[in-house]
Amino acid sequence: MKHARAIVAIARSVTLEAIRRKEIYVLIAACLLLTGLAFSLNIFDLGGLVKFYREITLRLMGTFTAVAVSLLAVRQLPREFEQRTIYPLLARPVPRSVFILGKAVGVLLVALASYALFVTIYIIGMHYLDGELAWGLLWQHVYLQFLQMGLLTSGAFLLSLLVSPDAAATLALLLYFASNVMGHMALSLYELTHTAGRAFLHLLTYALPQFVLFDLSGKVLHSEIWDPLSLSVMGALTAYALIYSLLYGVGAYALFRRRPL
Amino acid sequence: MNRRRGHSWALRCMVPLLWAMASLWAARIDPHAYTGGRERDETERIRRNSSALAAMLGEFRTSISDIMFMKTERYLHGGVAYRPHHSASAPTAEDMADEVEEHQSELGIPDDHAHKHSGVPTVVPPPNRDFRGWIGDLHRAVRPWRDPSRAHIHTDGRDLLPWFRVMTRADPRYVRGYVAGAFWLAQEDREQAIAFVSEGLEHNPDAFELYVSRGIIRLREARMAEADRGELDPDIRDRWMQARNDFRRGAELALAQRPDDVDEEGFGSGGWGHYHENDALTACRMDLLITHRFEGPVAMSKRRTLYKQTFPELADSPPND
Amino acid sequence: MNQALLPIVRSTLIDALRRRDLGVVAILMWALLILLVAARMVGLEQPTTGTFLLNLSLTLVTFSAHMIALLVSARQLPEEWENRTLYPLLARPVARGTVVLGKWAGATVMGCGIFIGLLVPVWALVPQLEFYDPRTLAQLITLQPLALMCTAAIPILCTLYLQRALAVSVALVLVFGADFMARWAERFPLLYLLPNPLRLNLVLRYTDGIGPLPAGDFITLALAALLWTTALLIQSILRFERRPL
Numbered sequence: 001m002k003h004a005r006a007i008v009a010i011a012r013s014v015t016l017e018a019i020r021r022k023e024i025y026v027l028i029a030a031c032l033l034l035t036g037l038a039f040s041l042n043i044f045d046l047g048g049l050v051k052f053y054r055e056i057t058l059r060l061m062g063t064f065t066a067v068a069v070s071l072l073a074v075r076q077l078p079r080e081f082e083q084r085t086i087y088p089l090l091a092r093p094v095p096r097s098v099f100i101l102g103k104a105v106g107v108l109l110v111a112l113a114s115y116a117l118f119v120t121i122y123i124i125g126m127h128y129l130d131g132e133l134a135w136g137l138l139w140q141h142v143y144l145q146f147l148q149m150g151l152l153t154s155g156a157f158l159l160s161l162l163v164s165p166d167a168a169a170t171l172a173l174l175l176y177f178a179s180n181v182m183g184h185m186a187l188s189l190y191e192l193t194h195t196a197g198r199a200f201l202h203l204l205t206y207a208l209p210q211f212v213l214f215d216l217s218g219k220v221l222h223s224e225i226w227d228p229l230s231l232s233v234m235g236a237l238t239a240y241a242l243i244y245s246l247l248y249g250v251g252a253y254a255l256f257r258r259r260p261l
Numbered sequence: 262m263n264r265r266r267g268h269s270w271a272l273r274c275m276v277p278l279l280w281a282m283a284s285l286w287a288a289r290i291d292p293h294a295y296t297g298g299r300e301r302d303e304t305e306r307i308r309r310n311s312s313a314l315a316a317m318l319g320e321f322r323t324s325i326s327d328i329m330f331m332k333t334e335r336y337l338h339g340g341v342a343y344r345p346h347h348s349a350s351a352p353t354a355e356d357m358a359d360e361v362e363e364h365q366s367e368l369g370i371p372d373d374h375a376h377k378h379s380g381v382p383t384v385v386p387p388p389n390r391d392f393r394g395w396i397g398d399l400h401r402a403v404r405p406w407r408d409p410s411r412a413h414i415h416t417d418g419r420d421l422l423p424w425f426r427v428m429t430r431a432d433p434r435y436v437r438g439y440v441a442g443a444f445w446l447a448q449e450d451r452e453q454a455i456a457f458v459s460e461g462l463e464h465n466p467d468a469f470e471l472y473v474s475r476g477i478i479r480l481r482e483a484r485m486a487e488a489d490r491g492e493l494d495p496d497i498r499d500r501w502m503q504a505r506n507d508f509r510r511g512a513e514l515a516l517a518q519r520p521d522d523v524d525e526e527g528f529g530s531g532g533w534g535h536y537h538e539n540d541a542l543t544a545c546r547m548d549l550l551i552t553h554r555f556e557g558p559v560a561m562s563k564r565r566t567l568y569k570q571t572f573p574e575l576a577d578s579p580p581n582d
Numbered sequence: 583m584n585q586a587l588l589p590i591v592r593s594t595l596i597d598a599l600r601r602r603d604l605g606v607v608a609i610l611m612w613a614l615l616i617l618l619v620a621a622r623m624v625g626l627e628q629p630t631t632g633t634f635l636l637n638l639s640l641t642l643v644t645f646s647a648h649m650i651a652l653l654v655s656a657r658q659l660p661e662e663w664e665n666r667t668l669y670p671l672l673a674r675p676v677a678r679g680t681v682v683l684g685k686w687a688g689a690t691v692m693g694c695g696i697f698i699g700l701l702v703p704v705w706a707l708v709p710q711l712e713f714y715d716p717r718t719l720a721q722l723i724t725l726q727p728l729a730l731m732c733t734a735a736i737p738i739l740c741t742l743y744l745q746r747a748l749a750v751s752v753a754l755v756l757v758f759g760a761d762f763m764a765r766w767a768e769r770f771p772l773l774y775l776l777p778n779p780l781r782l783n784l785v786l787r788y789t790d791g792i793g794p795l796p797a798g799d800f801i802t803l804a805l806a807a808l809l810w811t812t813a814l815l816i817q818s819i820l821r822f823e824r825r826p827l
Contacts, residue, residue, distance in 0.1 A: 023747035030751045043423045044446060044453045051336065052423035167605035174613060183400070184319035184384070188624050190392050198392070205393050213396070218405045222340040225414060226405055233402045240399070272820060276813045280775065283809035287781050288767065288774045290799045298790030299633055299712070309634040313624040323641040430765045
């Protein structure tokens with residue numbers, strides 16, 4: 001609690017930087033533009049074709065938020081060394097763990113703000129199309145997306161201290177977008193491999209973040225068929241996100257500490 | 262200084278000129294404006310999507326026909342991802358109209374044989390075949406998933422219409438996109454469906470499947486109008502003739518395109534598949550039926566002589582008076 | 583001009599190496615290799631599956647090359663402004679146009695390098711089980727550098743008019759979306775005017791087993807790419823020359 005003020009100050013600096021660099025505006029504007037274009041498509045003069053708009057909007061929301069988070073997160077830690085802004089910070093009585101936490105909170109605040117805006121547009125759009133919103137599933141999806149952004153942030157922090165920021169962003173986005181393919185690849189290869197190969201696939205499955213677990217859009221899309229997730233599943237997903245975020249965060253912290261000034 | 266400014270103005274004028282030239286030239290040429298091709302071939306599409314490689318890639322595809330196939334599968338099964346399970350053939354325009362072939366749900370056919378549709382493996386495997394343990398459990402909880410031993414969920418394909426619109430815009434040479442889209446659209450608005458197929462014919466004037474598809478929609482329209490009015494007035498007769506013309510044109514094109522080496526299952530060289538064969542047969546048969554009704558047995562017999570050289574099974578169709 | 587151009591191209595490439603852009607390339611190459619090796623492990627039961635994999639891999643190769651050319655090109659001028667490294671460069675007897683051309687050429691070379699670098703493992707690892715016309719492949723390989731020239735020129739111009747992030751977004755939409763948007767050009771004729779480097783992409787034509795483009799079409803497409811690139815570069819140079827330091 002004694003470092004709460006420092007966390008707030010660091011998080012604030014991250015959000016201010018995001019606002020100053022204007023990239024986030026561009027990403028939000030691009031997402032809104034594409035969503036608007038999708039909503040404005042006239043499909044054979046027919047109304048009520050809600051699933052198409054739902055799918056396009058949910059995909060765009062997830063994709064643009066992930067890109068924004070990755071680009072913002074990979075810059076945070078290495079840049080402090082490059083621009084030598086780490087020295088005045090470390091001169092203050094702020095532990096490095098608090099510093100990283102503040103950075104993560106800042107990135108997540110930006111993610112939350114942009115995602116909240118997208119969700120608002122989504123709700124307005126669905127209202128305009130007379131589409132059912134399926135509130136239970138929608139809020140669960142939003143919550144899971146937020147957990148996913150936390151996982152992506154801590155993963156991007158760790159990667160940014162291992163490789164260059166551009167490579168870290170590429171890797172983070174590759175892991176994000178290819179999560180589904182990697183899962184299927186592991187399932188297919190498991191049948192074809194033996195002890196060592198299977199052990200490796202187990203390791204990959206448990207070491208890499210499974211972003212696909214936080215994508216509830218398939219159920220939101222077909223919400224007339226599927227019920228919201230049970231509390232136990234939501235609890236398990238929350239625990240997964242928190243534990244993995246913590247592990248990656250600890251890894252980032254260890255690298256950050258050992259990095260020469 | 263003035264000379265430099267003159268150069269600058271000359272360059273400034275060149276930019277729009279070069280730009281317009283480049284854009285107008287490029288707009289005339291589409292490297293993908295060819296008929297057929299492995300990607301658009303339904304038989305090939307079924308083969309590649311049934312492969313172990315496709316299972317490994319999950320939902321990752323770059324081809325338009327594959328993406329549409331995935332969307333269709335998912336939407337019609339309430340979002341549940343099944344491994345492709347249609348081993349033999351792709352659906353035909355006639356099959357779609359009849360709504361009887363069970364395996365056609367992939368292209369948007371609702372069927373009432375859901376009980377037969379079980380045991381097909383899901384893309385995300387059941388717990389006993391998933392090595393990922395609790396991660397697999399969470400995956401199955403989050404994604405639309407159903408035990409493969411249970412009957413499939415079947416929804417209608419109305420929501421697929423935007424995808425057919427986008428897909429045919431992206432690749433106007435994808436004939437099956439027009440056929441399947443028109444089938445679903447006809448349930449909502451026949452005029453729009455006819456316009457949609459006609460658009461497909463503008464881009465693919467030699468695609469006989471599209472003539473068959475439009476003929477079927479027009480035939481239904483004529484039948485319903487006749488049933489409603491209880492008589493055959495000139496307007497309804499005109500509709501019947503339009504349908505006949507579509508089937509006839511389709512039959513002529515199909516016979517011209519059909520290779521000589523078609524086997525008993527309907528497969529031949531040059532990418533000719535079972536669905537081509539069925540659509541060709543439908544075009545001939547429907548032409549004969551309508552000709553028989555409106556022009557009499559003699560006119561029909563002449564056409565039949567022409568068609569039965571290729572399709573001997575048409576010798577008794579329709580039955581002689 | 584030539585004497586000044588080459589050092590700028592070289593410095594663009596060295597900068598890309600220094601910034602470990604090759605790390606990004608290596609990641610993409612590894613991802614592609616993992617995909618290809620995994621595909622070989624699960625097996626390619628029939629010729630059509632081999633074609634499926636070839637199409638997928640070549641599409642990823644093309645996408646990666648254009649993406650890297652675009653991102654490298656989009657970084658060049660804004661970073662020179664931000665880091666104030668343009669002043670020492672322009673203090674030398676180097677025309678501003680040469681700077682633009684050098685930066686563009688560096689990004690193009692980078693894109694072409696990635697295209698060739700990724701094409702080789704695809705070639706080595708994907709078995710060609712069906713007929714593919716080698717003449718179409720020759721056209722594909724010839725047109726790609728021209729397409730990459732155009733792709734690298736688009737962000738250069740965008741960054742001279744727009745803020746960097748917006749410029750990258752616009753360039754991404756133009757490069758990867760123009761071919762799709764052109765399908766609506768009958769209703770919105772202005773869309774015909776969009777530069778469309780991916781129209782020169784013959785991957786699908788090649789994997790579909792179709793023969794080469796007629797010579798006239800091939801030359802027209804190549805000329806269109808050259809004209810787009812020339813127009814983009816002339817406008818970029820004119821803009822850059824008028825821009826205050």
